[in-house]
Amino acid sequence: MRQIPERSAVPEALTWDLTPIYADDTAFTQAIAKIKQQAQTVAQLKGHLATSGAELYRVTTAVFALNRQLERAYVYASLKNDQDTGNAQYQDFADQTSALVATVATATAWFEPEVLALSADQLQALIAAEPKLAEFQHFFDVLGQQRAHTLSVPEERLLAGASDIFEASEKTYGVLDNADLQFPVVQDEDGNDVKLSQGLYGVLLESTTPKVREQAFKALYSVYQQFRHTFASTLASEVKTHNFTAQVRHYGSAREAAMSANQIPAVVYETLVSTVNDHLDLLHQYVALRKDLLGLPELHMYDLYTPITGEPSLKYTYDQAKAEALKALAVLGPDYVANVQRMFDGRAIDVVENRGKRSGAYSGGMYDTKPYILLNWQDSLEGLFTLVHEMGHSIHSHYTRHNQPYQYGDYSIFVAEIASTTNENLLTDYLLKTQTDPKVRAYVLNHYLDGFKGTVYRQTQFAEFEDYIHQQAAAGKSLTADFMSDFYGKLNQRYYGDAVISDPQIADEWARIPHFYYDYYVYQYATGFAAATTLSQRILSGDPAKRDAYLGYLKAGSSSLPLDVMRHAGVDMTQPDYLETAFQTFADRLKEFGDLARQLK
Structure with missing residues (x-):
């Protein structure tokens, strides 16, 4: 039986090296103590920033320096x-x-209210009096947009002090989902007993044996259904927190509050949901084609991930995937590729699954560290796509941190997924250009279509569910497990159409989606993937100016508003054009795949 290794058994070369952050755990503990002292010092600066431009600069840099150490x-x-x-x-x-986040937030809670207590003219006069403040001009401009939503100093301090409490539901969910849930033993394609895990589940759903897929699906959901009322409680509490925070900050809704944090107008969200719903017929066509090509009398939700073309013909070891990633991303230029190589060589990636390791994949880090990538590697094409996806985040972070000062050395969540999904699109193009075997091409096209389904359609479905439960909670509705499952099951049926059976387990899918705790995050996956389609086409045009415009986006950080950054890169995300381009690409590749797959059948 396949066993997931303990952390101590993982080869060092396949683990990330965190010593550049702190030499050891003792250094971390010492840093914590120092940050607490710094927080006390910064708290004493309250009431000083309006006295002169020099004082505003001193206070502002002290607050940023404290947050910088906290982030580390x-x-x-x-x-x-x-x-x-x-x-x-x-x-x-x-x-x-x-x-400590709560401690620092409390110690600095007065800062933004004090700045916003100044009139725009007063603030500008202070900036003019101290030339060093010019580098903070955009920061103050963006902050000024929050005047109507910033509370008094005592109220801000109270909210800041409660931040740890507000995170309790997300923390509880994370511990339960990542550490405490125990999944049963199932059988793989060879009849071997394997301990089901989050990482293995995705692999088994791609199995070409229907019974393997069904068994994994039902086994996984049997565990989540045991705790569905607990998950409903944690999610309902999280939603209430979002709604409460939006209300006390004078926003019309939690969605408005979340989007305002990234300076994204409602039209971007509304255009996405409307345009996706206008093109559900394409998803229904794809689902019907999948049922036909798989030759199944019934298509179930657990049949939506297995390659239509049969046994995957492309599998990569981790080393092979690294080599392919470098080739696929070469179109972005030698400097980009060199940075990718440094990630591979510098132990910046935690590669394989081990017992207790967080599921999934992500890119992390902060301004003073290298970007780090967490993977749970499986030898598959999906593994290669995940590597390229997370590398997109990491190189975006690298360019931003090396081209912007600390105050602009991060980027909005809204633009974050664009870099990662542009890489995915470039990989798809590379594979379609280099793979001539019809079976391989069909497999790559199938993977693209599944990726589009899982990103543009699926994440918009999530966004609709997320918005619905926030609205219902705000209206006083109790978010019970039955209530959420009823809506989710019907929503899932509308998205996927009549060609697929909505298995009863899928109504509880909301219980295993961690992103519902991230406060209106998911819609940005869909907008990001669609924008990436346009950007990748611009890069692949061979025009150096278009490639440089894209690299300019990677270097911009938060030095401009997110929508302005994207306009400079070549995409206006307030208009539906980029979405229509994405759906046309999906439709074209759906036709190409259907024709090719029928020839191979």
Whole structure:
């Protein structure tokens, strides 16, 4: 039976090296103590910033310096905890930094209200009096947009002090989902007993044996259904937190509050949902084609991930995937490729699954660290796509941090997924250009269509569900497990159409989606993938100016508003054009795949 290794059994070369952040755990502990002292010092600066331009600069840089040290500690603790969520010491580190976030937030809660208490003219006069403040001009301009939503100093301090409490539901969900859930033993395609895990589940759903897919699907959901009422409680509490925070900050809704944080107008969200719903017929066509080509009397939800073309003809070891990634991303230029190579060579990637490791994949880090990638590697084409996806995030972070000062050295969540999905699109193009075997091409096209389904359609479905439960909670409706499952099941049926049977388990899918705790995050996957379609086509045109415009987006960080950054890169995301381009690409590749797959059948 396949066993998931303990952390201590993983080869060092396949683990990330966190010593550049702190030399050891003792250094982390010392840093925590220092940050607490700094927080006390910064708290004493309250009431000073309006006295002169020099004081505004001194106070502003002190606040940023404190947050910079906090981020470093938080990244170290979270990466350590994620590599083994069952490790009590690193659980404690994560708890310490979460509490420290609240401490620092309380110590600095007065800063933004004091700035916003100044009139625009007063603030501008202070900036003019101190030339060093010019580098903070955009920061102050963006902050000024929050005047109507910023509370008094005592109220801000109260909310800041409660931040750790507000995160309780997400934390509980994370521990339960990543560490405490115990999945049963199932059988793989060869009849071997294997312990089901989050990472293995995705592999088994791609099996060409229907019984393997069905068994994995039902086994996984049998565990989630045991705890569906607990998951409903944690999610309902999270939604209430979002709604409460939006209300006290004078927003019309939690969605408005979340989008305002990234300066994204409602039209971007509304255009996405409307345009996707206008093109559900394409998803229905794809689902019907899948049923036909698989030759199944009934198509179930667990049949939506197995390659239509049969046994995957492309599998990559981790080393093979690294080589392919470098080739696929070469179109972005030698400097980009060199940065990717440095990621591979510098132990910036935690590669394989181990017991207790956080599921999924992500890119992390902060301004003063290298970008880090967490993977749970499986030898598959999906593994290659995940590697390229997360590398897109990491190189975006690298360029931003090396081209912007700290205050602009991060980027909006809204633009974050664009870099990763542009890489995915470039990989798809590379594979279609280099793979001549019809079976391989069909497999790549199938993968693209599944990726589009899982990103543009699926994430918009999630966004609709997320918005619905926030609205219902705001209206006083109790978010019970039955209530959420009823809506989710009907929503899932509308998205996928009549060609697929909506298995009863799928109504509880909301219970296993961590992104519902991220406060209106998911819609950005869909907008990002669609924007990436246009950007990848511009890059592949061979025009150096278009490639440089894209690299300019990667280097911009938060030095401009997100929509302005994207306009400079070549995409206006307030208009539906980029979405229509994406759906046309999907339709073209759907036709190409259908024709090719029928020839091979």
